[in-house]
Amino acid sequence: MPIYEYESVQDGEVIELLRLMKDADLPVEDPTGKGRSFRRRVSVFGVSGGAAVTTAPSSGGHIHSGGCGCGKPRGSCGN
Template sequence: MPIYEYTCQDCQITFETIRSIREADAPITCEQCQGNNVKRRISLFNASSGGRAIAGGPSCSSCASGACSTCGSH
């Protein structure tokens, strides 16, 4: 499931929550002040689906040498 980041407009904290896509825009309360003035930030959609876009490098040690049968990304 994707990880979503939310920022509380009242206390300016940012917290992460793993939710289903369907729940992404559902109301959420700030985990610090329990307020409702929370905005969703840009989600980290692909954080757990390979990771190649995040680091820009190989997603596993085998990838460094080209074809990779471990993660199947080539």
């Protein structure tokens, strides 16, 4: 089930609810019982990370281990 964000029309408080897609635009009951109205917000999913990218030094050719990348048995392609 997707998570949807809803914003209070009265005070701008944002809440998140797990709802079925078919129920996304149905009215939202105020979780605090204050009778506020909520409207669905357009939310954006973002990911960031600091993963390092490492590359292996070039060996000038390719390695045969169990089978070649060309699909032939080791050593049979001439490389």
